[in-house]
Amino acid sequence: MSKRWLLVGTWCLALLCSAHAQADGIVRIDPLAADSGSTAKQHAGIFAERDFIADPDTPSVIGNGQWRLQPAAGIDQPLLLVYHPYSARVSVQGPGLAKPVTQTLFDRDLDPQYSRHALVFPLLSDAPVDIKVEGARYPLQVAVVPRTRHIAHDLTQVRILLLSVGVLVGVSLTVLLFWAMLRERVYLLYAATMALQMLFLLCSYGEAYALPGLRALAAFGAPGIWFIATLSTMAAVWMLQDYAGLRLRVPRLSRAMRWVGIYIPALVLLLLVAPWPARKEWFPNVGNALFLLTNALAITALYRAWRRGGRHAGFILIAWVPLVFFSTARAIQLSMGIPVEPWLQYGLPLVLAFTAVVLALGLADRMLTFRRERDTAQQHAERDWLTGVLNRGGIEHRLDWAVLNTRREGMPLSLLFLDLDNFKQVNDCFGHALGDACLRAVVRLVSEELQYGDHLGRLGGEEFVLGLPGADSTRAIAMAEHLRLKIQAQCEQVEGVPxxxxxxxxxTQCNATDTVATLIKRADKAMYIAKHGGRNRVATLEAAAV
Known part of the structure; x- marks a missing residue:
């Protein structure tokens, strides 16, 4: 019962995605008497084996066996096309051909002026031709069309395919460079996934076997396509786990995805390349079932992760759902002998390119998110929790860079050491809460006078330092005096308390031999001179020496 409902649902999806095309340039197709070595049984590539019976009202689909095809009359330079042959071996003979021809998708000597999404047999006339099909796993769509029309459609497909491949290569190489610099695994997994998806696309459309660097894949035949498809699914599952953080957000679904999308497919691939079992016809059914189950689990896991606050799971949903829909719809239509409509045939490469771009944007957003988190953590580590200015480590780090820049550029650098007068008495008389308010009030007044590049930090207690890059001692003294008067005037009362x-x-001003420690030490000495001179004043070591 469940199998029947599964097939009914599959047919409904296929009918929603595409309508049956009428015969294209074909009057009729008649089955010939089967010899002892042929069979009319057809292996459906999605679920299970089923009988194939030619529909006389739609003479455009053939399966394993021998067929007599009658082309329509009046077609200019007719071409017999056998679409998406994959594992099929197709032989054509008859008065309509110059000589008998046998072709497979993996032949090296196919006519280079046509793409490989269909096997092309030029016809000399509208005389009937005999077709023999061997090794097909699902019904094959056939048509007889004028040569000019086929070339126009062929050119459109090649352009779309090249555009998509160009996008995939460009984005994947860019992300691979990020991995080379950052050494974060998700970037490598992305590049590997997109490379395998692109390779599968080229193999499933047949163009890989016409490219010099990939022609060797033809030796593996259809099992090579199955292997690449399964490997690309495994890489995609691995990438999704890291990309969306599924292990943490949805651990159970993540574990199920790994089993269905990585561990079991890995075992199935081992059986595919192993000498036992000798017959491999079972693989597409198992592989396609794992593919559908893996993507169902992935979409469920991503949706739940997104609902739980996983921003990057949302990016994957936007990118992945269209790709799964197009891939599944195309596989179902091919397996059932339903003509693949142009929007689906041309759309799959474009959707794959769309997926690559959206996932790359998600990786960029992921990088920015991690950078913001890192910057926030670093800022918290360098900031004083009470006043919000740099803490001792933060200010020393900033001053270290300022000293190095002073030596390199020859620009002046001055340092102000500020210490609140009689701060212990403020705490003792009014409490530590008011003491904290006094510290924040002083920081606020000083911060109002800061310019770009100035650094204010709290060394501890009531001690602060202010670095002034580009300021000589004269300007620094003027700044210090201005701050002293401002604090005296505006901190007479703090929160209503006198x-x-x-x-x-x-x-003090930085000299050629100063380090951060010596610079702070000299400014500290100058501050103590101001303390001993009666407090509430500005002092320098140079003036004291004079």
């Missing part, structure tokens, strides 16, 4: 906050500031 705290009377003032600061003592030490000023």
């Amino acid at each position: 705290a009377a906050v003032t600061v003592s500031i030490g000023v």
